[in-house]
Amino acid sequence: MKFKLDIKANAIDSFNEALSKYEQGQNGDLKAFKFSIAHLAHSIELVLKMYLQTLEENLVFSKCFKEVLKRSKADGTDLLSAYKALEGEEYDFGQLIHGHTSLHTVTVEQALSIVKCEVCGITGNNFVDQDFIDDINWMKDLRNAIEHFEFEFTAKEVRLCIGRLVRGLAEFTDIFSLFDLDREVGEDRVHIFKVLADEYEHALSEANISVSEQKHLLFAGVRPKHQMFIDWNVYTCPSCGNDTMIPNEDSSSGYRCTLEGCENEESEDIEVDCDICGASWPNGEMTSWEDTYTYVCPRCENPEAW
Ligand SMILES: [Zn+2]
Ligand SMILES: [Zn+2]
Known part of the structure; x- marks a missing residue:
């Protein structure tokens, strides 16, 4: 015993x-x-x-x-x-x-x-x-x-x-x-246990680690003065709802969610350049002109309103 x-x-x-x-x-x-x-x-x-x-x-x-x-x-x-x-x-x-x-x-x-x-x-x-x-x-x-x-x-x-x-x-x-x-x-370890014990929580914590690791990689070695020119955005993934959509070379939209099992690439928030004036806008706000431009920003679409 x-x-x-x-x-x-x-x-x-x-x-x-x-x-x-x-x-x-x-x-x-x-x-x-x-x-x-x-x-x-x-x-x-x-x-x-x-x-x-x-x-x-x-x-x-x-x-x-x-x-x-x-x-x-x-x-x-x-x-x-x-x-x-x-x-x-x-x-x-x-x-x-x-x-x-x-x-x-x-x-x-x-x-x-x-x-x-x-x-x-x-x-x-x-x-x-x-x-x-x-x-x-x-x-x-x-x-x-x-x-x-x-x-x-x-x-x-x-x-x-x-x-x-x-x-x-x-x-x-x-x-x-x-x-x-x-x-x-132990009470002081419950928070770690909860993340590990819950498969989704754990995947999410990994997804967040990927976001910060890749951000760190991108900015490492770039002078602070020049960091503002780096095109890096984190979007909220419309598919899983987490702030885990980051740039990805293999993605057709240029972005991919880092959450395993989600890996969504589409969001209306992803910014694209206007084919006419070159300004960046969320792609969801862009209009397409038949046979001419894929992305036209609201300003170029309706100049009088501005
Ligand atoms: Zn997602
Ligand atoms: Zn425009």
């Missing part, structure tokens, strides 16, 4: 640490992402162990896991079915570890190999999303890459994956009634 409580408390501590480091990373300290990944990886590892304990308290110990593995090989079944078979025979896992003082617990791979059975719906349910498993594997690789090699992933990739893992973890802890993740998040 003691071990059970320790796992949960540690999982939550690590999760909160991961959020703090994530915030530091987002505030420009890119190295902090590395620690965020390490804490999140630790938290997920513990949550996977908590899952094993919902099946059988002692299944977190390698000795007991190996017994299940043995059965799975003998029966030619997957691990979860093998465990269920042993459970059905009231197999005593406790006797395997009885009297042992220093016990190894299962590795992430081992825990994951049982969790995976919940994906294929062996239990008749399709509890776990394959994407969550894939992201955990990606995270494992990333953690190893960070520890042993160079940090070769972009900050954006890391942020997106952390977001998916946080959402996957929230769902996982909920489905198996392990704990209520949003209640366990």
